[in-house]
Amino acid sequence: MNTKYKRILIKLSGEAIGKENGRDIDSKKLEKVVKQLVNIHDLGVQIAIVIGAGNFWRGKYGEEYMERTTSDYMGMLATTLNALAIQDMIESKGIQTSVMSAIEMREIAEPYIRRKAIKHLQHGRIVIFACGTGNPYFTTDSAAALRALEIESEAIFLAKNVDGVYNKDPKVFPDAIKYDDITYLKVVEEKLLVMDATAVTLCMENNMPIYVFALNENKSIERVLMGEKIGTRIEG
Numbered sequence: 001m002n003t004k005y006k007r008i009l010i011k012l013s014g015e016a017i018g019k020e021n022g023r024d025i026d027s028k029k030l031e032k033v034v035k036q037l038v039n040i041h042d043l044g045v046q047i048a049i050v051i052g053a054g055n056f057w058r059g060k061y062g063e064e065y066m067e068r069t070t071s072d073y074m075g076m077l078a079t080t081l082n083a084l085a086i087q088d089m090i091e092s093k094g095i096q097t098s099v100m101s102a103i104e105m106r107e108i109a110e111p112y113i114r115r116k117a118i119k120h121l122q123h124g125r126i127v128i129f130a131c132g133t134g135n136p137y138f139t140t141d142s143a144a145a146l147r148a149l150e151i152e153s154e155a156i157f158l159a160k161n162v163d164g165v166y167n168k169d170p171k172v173f174p175d176a177i178k179y180d181d182i183t184y185l186k187v188v189e190e191k192l193l194v195m196d197a198t199a200v201t202l203c204m205e206n207n208m209p210i211y212v213f214a215l216n217e218n219k220s221i222e223r224v225l226m227g228e229k230i231g232t233r234i235e236g
Contacts, residue, residue, distance in 0.1 A: 004227045005154040007046040007121060010037075011144040011195075012159055014082055016215050018055030025055065025085050034089045036221045037126065041095055045225065046121040048151055049128045050144040051086060053078035072136035076103060079140065083130035084108065096125045102134030102143070114150050121151065141199035149206050156208060157224060158195065159215035164232035165194050180229065183236045194234065203234070210234040 017033060019026045041047055056078035063071070080101060087097045098120045101109035109130055110116070120127050132143040148156050162170060163178070165187070170176040184204035188197050194212055195203075203210055211224050213231025223230055 003040075003043055003045055003225045005045065005225060007048075007151070007153050008155050008157055008225070009048045009050065009144060009148040009151070009153040010157045010159060010221065011141065012049060012051050012082075012086075012215070013161070014052040014055035014078075015161065016159060017082060017085065023055055025082070030085060030089050033215065034086065034093065036219065037090060038093050038095060039219075040222055040225055041124075041126060043222075043225075046124075047126045048117070048121065048147065048153060049083075049086065049126065050132075050140055050147055051079055051082045051128065051130065052140040053082055056081055069136040072138075073103075076131040076134065079132060080105070080109065080130045083128045086128055090126055096123075097128060098125050099128045099130055102129070102131040117147075117151055127151075138198070139196050141195040142202070145195070145199040145202040145208065148208055149202070153208070156203065156210045157221060158210055158212045159221065160212060161214065161216070163214035163217065163230070165192055165212050165234065167192070169193070179232050181233050181235070184234055187234060200234070207235075 017025055017030045037047060053075050057075050083099045087099050090097050099109040100112040100117055102112050104111050112129065117127050129143065129147050132138060132140045133146055144156055165179045165182055166176040168176045184200050187194050187200050211231055211233055213220050213224055217230065220230065
């Protein structure tokens, strides 16, 4: 079966595998996500993942009493919890993985080395990037854009809780308009809540297509991969 892309980077939020209260890990959600990953891996697609940590920690949690860099480092470390959970679930399905961390912690993850990450992908391993870029003031969105470019991914799949990009928050405004296609520049100029401006600009400067879609839709990752028009495509 022919797929539109052979190497992709999937950006997952911590909430994608979090419990309904927004905290901790929901094993059923995790298994549902991993099932999709296994299916597309079996199609011969090389998969890299950047995972957030919103189900454990966000920088804003410490805004009132904590120095920003400390809060950001805590968020980076929290991504490792999600990365290890995804790794464990994927490997329980018989697929090899590698967790690569931007912050060195050799006992539980490999240090991120670009050439080694590409080798893992070429050998059919799913690579999970933890700890963002390893730098404070940069989000996991920026990490996704950076890693996608470094590993020569063909596209970024941005799996979210909403089914695409809207001109305003569809949860608040019933008349919100969904875009099927939109340019990077319009996302930045209209300050649409897709990815942060740094990430979108990096993708724009390097012509990296971004697909935004709802993770909880049936086989959504597979459908985008096969070229079905769901969600929103950001390009041009």
